[in-house]
Structures are given as structure tokens and as C-alpha cells.
Amino acid sequence: MDIQQSYSQDRLLSIDKQLEDIDFNLEKYFENYNLKQLCRFLEESDAEKTTKDAISEGGEHSTSSKSPKALSLQNYRKQDYIQLVELCNQLWIINGLVNELAHQTQFEDRVHSYLKLKSKTVETKKSIDQFGDAGSVKVLSILDDKINELKLELANLAQSKLHEYLSISNELDFRYKNTVEELHFFAFLKCCRSISSSDSDTLFNFNKLFSNWLQKFFDKLNRGFSAAFQQTPGTVELTLQSGEPDLLKFTESVEQLILFLNSLITQNESLAELKNIRTILGKNILKSLKLTIFSKENVYPLIIDKMNYDEHQGQKDSKVSIVAQLYKVSKLLSSAGWSKDGICELEFWIDDLTSSWIDNLLDFTIDELKLFVISLVNKEKANLFKESNLICKEVEVTNASQGPVIKQQEPLKESGKDDWGDEWGNNDAWNDDDDDDDDDEDDDNNADEHKEADIATNKSNSKITQSLEDDDEGWGDNDDLDLDLDSVNQPQDDTEDEDGWDAWEDEVKIDGEEDDKNVQMPTINKLLVPSYKYSKLVDEVMLIFGEYMKNLEGLKELGISKDDFDEAKGLFKHGFKKLCVSYFMLVESNIAETYQNEILFYNDYNMILEECYNCYEVDLTTCFKMSSRFINSLKSNLYSNISSVIEDYNEVIWDDNSLDNNLQLRKRGKEFLMRFDGEFDIVNRKLTKLIGYNTQLITNFFVTVIFQYFNSICDKVLARTDISSYESEILTGIINAVVTNTINKTKNLNLMVEKIQSYNKLQQIKLILSSNLKEILDAFCDAKLFEMETHELISLIQSLFIESPQRTDAITEIKTARDAQI
Known part of the structure; x- marks a missing residue:
């Protein structure tokens, strides 16, 4: 075995050297192959490793006299010669195949020769791989390049050949020939498959070929061309002729197109x-x-x-029916090969033609809106959002000192039939579920009362007033609530303390002795006038909507019956709602990329809804609901951080028996007020920057936030069951600071915080916290505790005072007085 291994290594080295010599003389071998000449060359290349004696004595000595090692070397040499001769023989065959392919003219013969050449090359590589790496043999690399070149040449030839089978002229006439040069189309595609090693579609992409032709074909039909299908043995043809645009000719041409394709596929059903x-x-x-x-x-x-159209009696006159022709096309398109389930959409379009038309208009208009929003995202209309290009509308005022003229109206019966100023007041309610319930009840109401609404005066502060009065979250029973701008100069409640939150930074003050006159806050330099701003984008959106609704007028001019027109009008209006919803969703989902702030979008959208109602009298309840939810979400986000601050101090301020140390409680109270102050300043700055876009809406935001945190503090205190004297003192100071700073920091907004229901309740709680039983009873008798429910009043007294005859008498007197009022 050692001898064999040693010799195998020598043999491999020898083969490599010999193959290099063969590569060097490759062209010589291809041009003039001669076996004797090859043997002589091999003997010369092997002369360095053999002795002249071994060659001359090879015929005189018997093999029995040789050593085993010499005998083995001789056998290996013989094998080498045989293998080298075989390799050269294969190269010679390959060369012959190359020459053969070069002289062939028939496509099928060329493909077969190519496949044989490719197969023989693979076989040669495998034989060389048994002894070494075939990749290092230069001649095989050259052969690979040649094969790839031939493959590309055949692929180009196949493309050219295909046009002889499927011929499309410059005029888009389509002609199919079954046989070209005695080669059937099926056999042609089979050859193409063998070239691409998969299917011929990788070469031709029939789907793309037919689709591109079909698109151009329909373009010609729409320009008035008509199509005719002809079939002869071995050919199928579809030709086009010029003419005038006509829908009947168009549908007849579509029928001819389908028949042409059916015939072509039928003749080639077996082709994948x-x-x-x-x-x-x-x-x-x-x-x-x-x-x-x-x-x-x-x-x-x-x-x-x-x-x-009458399906059974035919057309009332002699003219061929377009509808009947469309039904024929529909039947063809629902047949096997065209439809998997035997159903064609065209039939449904014809059956409900008006509805299908409106749906198509709707899809087209939504696509227009998508392109419009994309232009906003790409900042193509950024110039419209510049401050100088915004349109500002003010509510009519008779005198600056008197405030706006307010026209009181009944609560809305249907938000979709309301101007958008009313929407800010009513549909921006604190509880969206209430809006939904109201809207569900109001959907049956019509727009008659809305037509009489005064749009300008409806955008006054009465909307905020009406919103607060209608809302369930603490506003509902207070009929005296008034947030009109002219109420800003009314005197404030004498019970107010003027302590600022900043006073707590040095020491917690609970007696209202120290006032902070230097509270820093954003300022508004001029008197607030009820107004809102919107962009000229509104006009562009209305143009898109207008194009959609113009089609209804065109339908009316046809002279169709009133019932048919009313039905179509209802469908158009229903589709119009979808357009408004779609536009809202498109912009809202890209709000950061389209609008500089949410308030301007809210203004624009509500202005669009107002214009839509004025022009088309469409019930847009759903759209107003979306707008309401959108703005309520903004309100919730504004209040969330302030709410978190209040909740963070449950264990140290609001809960019972939290801290039994007066100093610790004061320290935590100061910490709470500092955090609360910071969060409110953030909200204040945000809203003050936005107030110029919609004074009423932002005032509404302020009222919502103030009401919510006043109400939250009320609930926290009333939930207590045990309040010590020092706790009541500190809670009084906290309430006093929160209320006072709220008033100070919002006074430039022309907002009467004192008119907010939870403000009154919080003030009354503060009064109870800082009073004895007699003072509480006196206040009760003077109707100063009107916001307190009976159970709340009794619970707070019980948490402040220990059980005693005086407490019992006071509670009894309160119960008796309240029961007498019922």
C-alpha cells in the first residue's frame, strides 16, 4: 500500500504536468488530431521519468524477472496513457460538436447539438475530477465560456423565433401561427425549456407579453378602433380597424378579443x-x-x-342593446379558464348599474384624495400653512367692551347638520359615549332647523357654555354657568386666597398670608376675540368633493324618474360620507407629516364638514364623531401628566393615615405643589401657543383640564374617612394654592374659573376643612354649600370631627333641611 500511495502522488504530479503541456498545444490537437503523433508527444513528455534501458529491454526480459515495484510503475504508466488518450478523444468529440453546431441552421437541430455539447462537457469534467480539480484545466474554462455564449445566442434566436409564432404588428394586430418551418409551437417551446433548464416563460414572460399588448389594445379601442377575429387552419388572427368612439363597438370588440384568446389557448391547452x-x-x-x-x-x-333594456322582449327599437352585448361579454368571462367560480363581476355591475357606477366614482375620488395627502406629506403645499396665508374668521361683535353677540340656540339635534363652531362646543364633550348616544337618537332628525342656524354667531363662547351645561362630568346641573368673554371683568369670589404655588418653595403656607405677585406665565398681549383660523387647503379638498357630486347633476339631466333619482341621490350622499371619513383617516394617520399642529387640521376638517353640509346637505354625524374623538384624545393627553402627579401622592397626601408627622406632610405637600405647578405650566405653554388658531376650542381645553383636576382633588378629599386637624390645615393650603394659581395663570384667557362647577365644590370643601361645626352650619344655612351632596357633606363632617352630640345634631339638621327640599 505504501508503494501505491507513493506512486499515486507521483502520478498526480505527472498528470498535472502533462495536462499543462496538452493545454499549451490545444489548438493543434483540435485542428489536426493524430493518434500516433499524440503517442510520440506523450513519450517525449515522459522521457524524464523513464530510462532508455527500461524501454529497450522491455521486449527481451520476461515480466517474471522484474521486481514488483517496477511492474507496478509500468502498469500505472499504461493507465496514464489510456486516460490521457481518452481525455483527448473526448476533447476531439467536443470540438466536433462545436463545429457541428456552428454549421446548423434549424433551431431544433441547434438546440439538440447544444444539449449534446453541454452534456459531453459535463461528462469530461467528471472524468477529470476523479484525479484532480477540473476547474484548474484551462481548456474546460474556455469550454464553459463557449457554452454560455451559445446559450445566449440560442436564447436570442428563440426570442426572434417567437415573433414568428406570435406576431404583433405596429398597429397591434395579433397573429398566431401554429407551425413555423415545420416546427410546431409546442415543440418550439419544448426546445426553449431545455435551453432555460426550467420553463420557457423564463425566456418569454408570456404574462407580461400579453398584458402589455392588451393595455395598448384597449387604448386603441377607446380611441374608436374596432377589432375583428379570424381563424384559419393553423392560424388565429385579431385585427384592428380605425373608427369613431362608440360604446357598442367597444363591447363587440371585447367579445372578439375573448374569442381570439379562447381559440389561441384551445390550440395549446397542454402548454403550462x-x-x-x-x-x-x-x-x-x-x-x-x-x-x-x-x-x-x-x-x-x-x-x-x-x-x-328588457331581457325577455329585447330592445324596444331595432337598435342593438349595449347592455345585451355586455351580458354576452360577461357570460364569456365567467366561463372555464376565465373564472374559477363561474362568476363575473361585470354581471353585477350591469344588474345594479347606478350603484356600481357610484362605487367606481368613490374609488376614483379616494385615489385622488390619497394623491392629495401624499402631496401634503411631500411638503408640496407647505406654502398654504404659512401664517400669512391662513384665513382668520372672527365671531361678529357689536362692541369690543360688550363682547361678542351671542345667539342662544337649542342643543343640537344632529351634529352632522350643524356648523363646526357648534361642533367644538357640543361634540367636544368630556364623555364621548354621551356623544354617541345623543347622535344615535338624533340620526332621524333632518336638517330643516339647521338651515336656519346662524353660522357666524354659533361660533361664539355660548358653545363652550352649552357644552359645559350639557355634559355629564360635573357640569350638568349648574344652569348658571357662564364662560362668556364679557364676564371676565366680573368681581371674583371674596373667599379666594391669593397665595401662589411659588410661595411653597420657601415654606408651606396654609393661612393665605403670603401672596406671590410675580408668577411667570405665557402672556397674551391683546384682548381675545372669538376666532379660528383655517388654511386654503379647504378649497382644494372641496374641489375634489365637488367633482364627485357633479355626476349627480349629470344624472338628473337625463330625465330619469324621481324615484330613481332619489335613490341615486341617497347613494351619492352615502358615498360622500365615505369620502369625508377617508380624508380624515388619511390625514390623521400622517398628522405629523401633513399639518403643523392638530388644531389647524381640526379647524380645516370641520370647515370642510360645514361647507359640505351647506353645499350638499349631507348628514355627517359619523364625521363629527370622529372629529370629536380626535379632539377629546388631545384633551386626554394634555391632562394625563397632571393626573399622574395627583395619583402619585395618594399614599402621602390623599389616603387616610398616610403620614402622622406634620412636618413630613408639609414637605410632601410642597413637593406635590412644585410638581403640579411644573406640569400645569407645560400645558399652559402648549395651549397658549395654539390659542390663536381657535380661541374657543383652546379655552374649552383649559376648562376641561381645570375641571378634571379640581374634580379629582374633590374626590380625593371626600374619600377620606379620618382627617386630623393638622391634615385639614395642610389640605386647605394645598387647595388654596392650586385654585389661586389656576386663576392667576389663566386670567389673560378671559376665562372665569370661578364659574366652573368643580371650582365651587372645591372651594366649599376648603371652607369645611377650615371651619368648626357652627361655621359649617351657618354656611349651610346661607346656601354656601350648594355643590355638596348630602352624603358628601355628612361624610366630610364625620371625617373631620369626632363623634359627639354636637356633631350628631349638626348632621341631623343638615339631613332634615335637605329632606325638606325634596
């Missing part, structure tokens, strides 16, 4: 490349049909034709 071609083309045909029959030029005549 064309198996699903009709299913794919069927979708394209339906798409083109939809665009054509629902176009402005064709849809109105088609509707008239549908009205006159």
Missing part, C-alpha cells in the same frame, strides 16, 4: 406557459371595461340603455 393566462388577462379586461363603461362619456347613455 399558457395555462393561467386567461385568468390573469380577465382581470385586466374587467379593469379596462370598468374604466370605459363608467366614464363620463359612456355611463349616462348606458344608464338610459339599461332603463330601456
